[in-house]
Amino acid sequence: MRYFLPAYPAARLLACAIAGIMAAISMPVAPLVWFVSAVGFCFLSLLMLLIDAKRFPHGKLSAWSVMCYLSLVFSAFAFHASASFRLTPSPSLLSWVGRDVILSGVIDGRPVEGNGLTTMQLRVSEVFENGRTAGVSDRAKVVVRMPEDEKARFQEGDFVRVKGRLGLIPVAANRGEYDPRFQNRLKGIHVQMFCAGPWKVLREPPKPGFSPHGSVVNPLRHYLAEALDRRLPEGDERQFVKSMILGERDYLSEELNDAFRRTGTAHVLAVSGLHVALLAYAVNLCLQRLKVTPAGRWLALLMLVSIIALYSFVTGNAPSIKRAAIMSAMMIGGSTLGRKSYAVNSLAASDLVILLFDPFDLLNPGFVMANGAVLGILALFRPIAALVPDGKALYRRILYLVWEAFAVGLSAMIGVSPVIAWYFGTFALAGIVANLPVVLFSNLAMYAALPLFLFHGIGGWIASLFGATTWFFARLTLFFTEWFSRMPLASIDVRPGLFEVAVFYLTFAFAFHALVNRSWGRAAVSVLAGLNLLLWHGLFTPTLQAPQVVTVNLGREMAVLFSSGGETCLIDAGRREGSWERLRRQAQSWGLATPAAAASIFSPDPVMQRLPVSFLPSGTGVAARRTFVVRKLDEKALRIDSNSRSLLLVSGLKRLEAQRADGADVVFWVHRFTGKEWRRLDTWIASARPRRMLLVPGPFMTVAQRELLRRYAASRPQIEVRSRSMQTAWY
Numbered sequence: 001m002r003y004f005l006p007a008y009p010a011a012r013l014l015a016c017a018i019a020g021i022m023a024a025i026s027m028p029v030a031p032l033v034w035f036v037s038a039v040g041f042c043f044l045s046l047l048m049l050l051i052d053a054k055r056f057p058h059g060k061l062s063a064w065s066v067m068c069y070l071s072l073v074f075s076a077f078a079f080h081a082s083a084s085f086r087l088t089p090s091p092s093l094l095s096w097v098g099r100d101v102i103l104s105g106v107i108d109g110r111p112v113e114g115n116g117l118t119t120m121q122l123r124v125s126e127v128f129e130n131g132r133t134a135g136v137s138d139r140a141k142v143v144v145r146m147p148e149d150e151k152a153r154f155q156e157g158d159f160v161r162v163k164g165r166l167g168l169i170p171v172a173a174n175r176g177e178y179d180p181r182f183q184n185r186l187k188g189i190h191v192q193m194f195c196a197g198p199w200k201v202l203r204e205p206p207k208p209g210f211s212p213h214g215s216v217v218n219p220l221r222h223y224l225a226e227a228l229d230r231r232l233p234e235g236d237e238r239q240f241v242k243s244m245i246l247g248e249r250d251y252l253s254e255e256l257n258d259a260f261r262r263t264g265t266a267h268v269l270a271v272s273g274l275h276v277a278l279l280a281y282a283v284n285l286c287l288q289r290l291k292v293t294p295a296g297r298w299l300a301l302l303m304l305v306s307i308i309a310l311y312s313f314v315t316g317n318a319p320s321i322k323r324a325a326i327m328s329a330m331m332i333g334g335s336t337l338g339r340k341s342y343a344v345n346s347l348a349a350s351d352l353v354i355l356l357f358d359p360f361d362l363l364n365p366g367f368v369m370a371n372g373a374v375l376g377i378l379a380l381f382r383p384i385a386a387l388v389p390d391g392k393a394l395y396r397r398i399l400y401l402v403w404e405a406f407a408v409g410l411s412a413m414i415g416v417s418p419v420i421a422w423y424f425g426t427f428a429l430a431g432i433v434a435n436l437p438v439v440l441f442s443n444l445a446m447y448a449a450l451p452l453f454l455f456h457g458i459g460g461w462i463a464s465l466f467g468a469t470t471w472f473f474a475r476l477t478l479f480f481t482e483w484f485s486r487m488p489l490a491s492i493d494v495r496p497g498l499f500e501v502a503v504f505y506l507t508f509a510f511a512f513h514a515l516v517n518r519s520w521g522r523a524a525v526s527v528l529a530g531l532n533l534l535l536w537h538g539l540f541t542p543t544l545q546a547p548q549v550v551t552v553n554l555g556r557e558m559a560v561l562f563s564s565g566g567e568t569c570l571i572d573a574g575r576r577e578g579s580w581e582r583l584r585r586q587a588q589s590w591g592l593a594t595p596a597a598a599a600s601i602f603s604p605d606p607v608m609q610r611l612p613v614s615f616l617p618s619g620t621g622v623a624a625r626r627t628f629v630v631r632k633l634d635e636k637a638l639r640i641d642s643n644s645r646s647l648l649l650v651s652g653l654k655r656l657e658a659q660r661a662d663g664a665d666v667v668f669w670v671h672r673f674t675g676k677e678w679r680r681l682d683t684w685i686a687s688a689r690p691r692r693m694l695l696v697p698g699p700f701m702t703v704a705q706r707e708l709l710r711r712y713a714a715s716r717p718q719i720e721v722r723s724r725s726m727q728t729a730w731y
Helices: 009-026 031-055 063-086 180-186 212-231 236-246 254-262 273-286 288-292 294-314 319-336 343-357 359-363 365-385 394-424 431-456 460-485 498-516 520-540 580-589 605-609 653-657 675-688 703-714
Strands: 100-114 117-129 132-145 159-168 189-195 201-203 426-428 491-493 549-554 557-563 568-571 597-599 614-616 621-624 628-634 637-642 646-651 665-670 693-697 719-721
Touching: 009 063, 009 343, 009 359, 031 063, 063 359, 100 132, 132 159, 180 189, 212 236, 212 294, 212 431, 212 460, 236 254, 236 431, 236 460, 254 426, 254 460, 273 288, 273 294, 273 319, 273 431, 288 294, 294 319, 319 343, 319 365, 343 359, 343 365, 359 365, 365 394, 365 498, 394 426, 394 431, 394 498, 431 460, 498 520, 549 580, 557 580, 557 646, 568 637, 597 628, 605 614, 614 621, 646 653, 653 665, 653 675, 675 703, 693 703, 703 719
Parallel strands: 132 189, 568 597, 597 614, 646 665, 665 693, 693 719
Antiparallel strands: 100 117, 100 159, 117 132, 159 189, 159 201, 426 491, 549 557, 557 568, 621 628, 628 637, 637 646
16 A cells, blocks of 8 residues: 555545445445445455464555455445435335325424525424324424514424425426435435424424533524624624524525625635634633643543534534534644644544545535635645745735735635536636635634624623624625625636546646646646646537427426527526526526527516516517527417427417417417317317427316326327426427
């Protein structure tokens, strides 16, 4: 193992663990196979250790021993991930899917609020149905609709009883979008329940006695939230501070979230290593007097680790905060033992501990981005900071401190930008400069909030003073974020593949290592090799044919993208505003041009007029573009013609019978379907002869009518029924 990360043993184990987890997810291998493999490599490792003990009396290990040990780590993590991913408990909540039941269990994790809904994860212990109770040990996702004037009263650790119908978690509605079923499966959740209101949830009174969440975590979280609510004026500044310190991003406006994303500064909203480092520094200062004796140093370590762990639980135990807490504890523990700790090794060891408890944190974007940012800082901060030397003069000192802050942000941005582009399809050019003021003032807001929390329960006016200071720095943070987000080209759309991201990191690692060793030739060769790999990969990657018609699912509503080759027309954009980005990304993912024109059948005119495209208003009329013509035939009938394709969109059978297809593709909204409609639709198809047809069931169709519609489409190859979990693409 001389050449495989020799200086970082924890990183070596982490590489094997990651390989094992990915193998378990991607390979169709039963957990039993991984278990047998792990047991076999365990025996082989023990056997090789006994042989090496006789062959090498000085403790040296052979390459075979190391290979067996690393294979054991690989197989053990593969078994752990495979068992969590492919096995379900028995009995499982899947047995009650489609039935009305009462679930009893404990809320696991902090409930998430937003858009009038409260979403929580429930550790279910009992299922009640038809007068019988069954004991289970499973998890469920529960969504509760909340009245506008009522806030959620649920919190982590509460024992609740929930009444409703269990259902399967839906899959991704469109290509490349978030897949709720897969992501919840990684958490061990396979079913969900929707409750029409809080009256469907009964919260049991807490049991007497001590409980970590009920006695410590929740009261402390309430104290911190109350301090911010009382000492900061209501508005975006308060919500920003709460999201930054407590991880409560639920109430942050969509505009602010988008501004942070466009400027590449969204990392200040995530509770991460920056917060842990600040907390550890403040607590460490208060415990200096304890560290004069060995017993005092151990007591200080215990207190510091306990406070960091408590803060991790208070903020929701996100992967970034868990990694930072474990890494800090390891580095502080190494210092207490008098042993030197290496940051990269501590980072790898903390990741190993996190993956040991939950191997699927590896697929969490927060976990990947946090590691990318930390590695970027560890690798690049010192070389970048050294470009501006420190000095004794005041202006040189101030310049160095400002440059040092810029170097931290730039290092983290270089480390995490490829991952952000891979996950979210954007690269924030403004982040190169925006990180300096945003990170600076957000840090100052955090510094001011610490004495605010301390004096909140002691001195009112002092706490209010620090509250005003916190608000001021939060206001400056939001001002610079919004100002940079309005700059042209603040963010550009780019979505590299996994191959491109891997080539970037490998090229950067080799080139940076060569530059540190002042080997300019090797650095140039590394960069040229990386560029060649990207070039040849692009040349040999087949270009996918773009469809001419694509449907986009928007919940109950549906939008349609019609492409004439060079231009794209959008039909409908949902009932509410805010779907443009989603529609634009769908056009991009299917290889279509960004929509340049729009028309509506069901979407209200105010919604369509807010889109950044030319809009054909309601009523009859004709709109001609360079490559296609849009004709509004009726209030609920529309036809688009191009040189190679025509598309007819009609709502209602009576309107459909008044139209001619003439070889066009047809999208038809069906509001009622019985034997009579079956015959009428057959007659129209026989005379009009559409090329292909998509039937969109209306929202008020009965289950029997939907089933009859599916039977009708199943017997005709050119007809299909719209699905909320699958897109229709016609080429």
